[in-house]
Amino acid sequence: MKNCIITGADSGIGYQAARQIAAKGYHVTLICRNEERAARAASSISEETGNQQVGYLLADLSSMAGVRRVAARYLSLHKELHVLINNAADFDLSVKKPAITDEGMEKQFATNVAAPYLISILMEDALRRSGRGRIINISSQGLCVYPFIKLDIHNLDGRKHYRPASTYYQNKLALLMASLYMREHMEGVRIQAVRVTNVKVDLSRYDRLPAIMKKAYAIKSKFSISPEAMARIYTVLATENGYTGFLYNEKGREVRANRSAYDKEMQKRLIEILKERTTEKLRERRE
Numbered sequence: 001m002k003n004c005i006i007t008g009a010d011s012g013i014g015y016q017a018a019r020q021i022a023a024k025g026y027h028v029t030l031i032c033r034n035e036e037r038a039a040r041a042a043s044s045i046s047e048e049t050g051n052q053q054v055g056y057l058l059a060d061l062s063s064m065a066g067v068r069r070v071a072a073r074y075l076s077l078h079k080e081l082h083v084l085i086n087n088a089a090d091f092d093l094s095v096k097k098p099a100i101t102d103e104g105m106e107k108q109f110a111t112n113v114a115a116p117y118l119i120s121i122l123m124e125d126a127l128r129r130s131g132r133g134r135i136i137n138i139s140s141q142g143l144c145v146y147p148f149i150k151l152d153i154h155n156l157d158g159r160k161h162y163r164p165a166s167t168y169y170q171n172k173l174a175l176l177m178a179s180l181y182m183r184e185h186m187e188g189v190r191i192q193a194v195r196v197t198n199v200k201v202d203l204s205r206y207d208r209l210p211a212i213m214k215k216a217y218a219i220k221s222k223f224s225i226s227p228e229a230m231a232r233i234y235t236v237l238a239t240e241n242g243y244t245g246f247l248y249n250e251k252g253r254e255v256r257a258n259r260s261a262y263d264k265e266m267q268k269r270l271i272e273i274l275k276e277r278t279t280e281k282l283r284e285r286r287e
């Protein structure tokens, strides 16, 4: 039985991908932060697919200590990992200023970039042990609206200026850049990304938003595809062979990332920052 981890799999696209991959007979571990939702998701996936090998582990992915703990727990249970899907993301338009975690990191950057990077590094050996393990990182079609976007390396934590949407797109660009870097340097592991299009969201999850934004989401959802349809490309990359490119859209076609994502010098600088910010040493120094 092959093993798969999906983060943020208690709702939306992550949930549907977990269901589809479980239906293909994989042992699936959902990594979620809320126990009730995680347990409900795991049991309904098992019930629907008949696959009893669906479980969950808890972690708040904005905490690097949390990422380390969940990785250690997973590795105490499994020697090999075939697929890691870094799906969870923090995108809350109601946030007005950067939220700084106990570890001193901006929460969106921590969840959307540092956590996928750190868990990938922690799982590297288990991925390699499974043969050519796969990492799938999740990007956004919204980046196409900013074809000339560049990584603002001096404002990764939003302290110079902050808007949740622009920080999110900076995060998604950074994740693509880190993925491209790892794709080149992490031997024995296949690293790819999915460009998620406009996908229907569960509006009940957006209670905090002002009425006007809720209305905008309701209009947006009229033009969106279902999480189930979007999850199909996660599933294809996770379970099938023959997709050897880097970034895929919802139709399973390979697409180019933003031009600046391929800047190797910038990728290297980003990785140096990620390495520094996700090490235990730094955390201890802060404490």
Ligand SMILES: NC(=O)c1ccc[n+]([C@@H]2O[C@H](COP(=O)([O-])OP(=O)(O)OC[C@H]3O[C@@H](n4cnc5c(N)ncnc54)[C@H](OP(=O)(O)O)[C@@H]3O)[C@@H](O)[C@H]2O)c1
Residues within 6 Å of the ligand: 007, 008, 009, 010, 011, 012, 013, 014, 031, 032, 033, 034, 037, 059, 060, 061, 062, 086, 087, 088, 089, 090, 091, 111, 138, 139, 140, 141, 142, 196, 197, 198, 199, 200, 201, 202, 205, 227
């Ligand atoms: N929907 C779209 O139109 C769209 C467009 C472009 C890209 N995307 C990307 O597609 C992916 C899935 O999005 P979705 O639409 O399916 O969103 P979603 O339903 O809101 O799912 C996001 C998941 O991430 C989890 N999460 C957020 N912060 C977390 C944290 N600190 N620790 C642990 N889990 C955390 C959430 O957990 P909780 O349930 O606990 O909140 C939830 O399970 C994301 O990477 C998103 O950026 C979506």
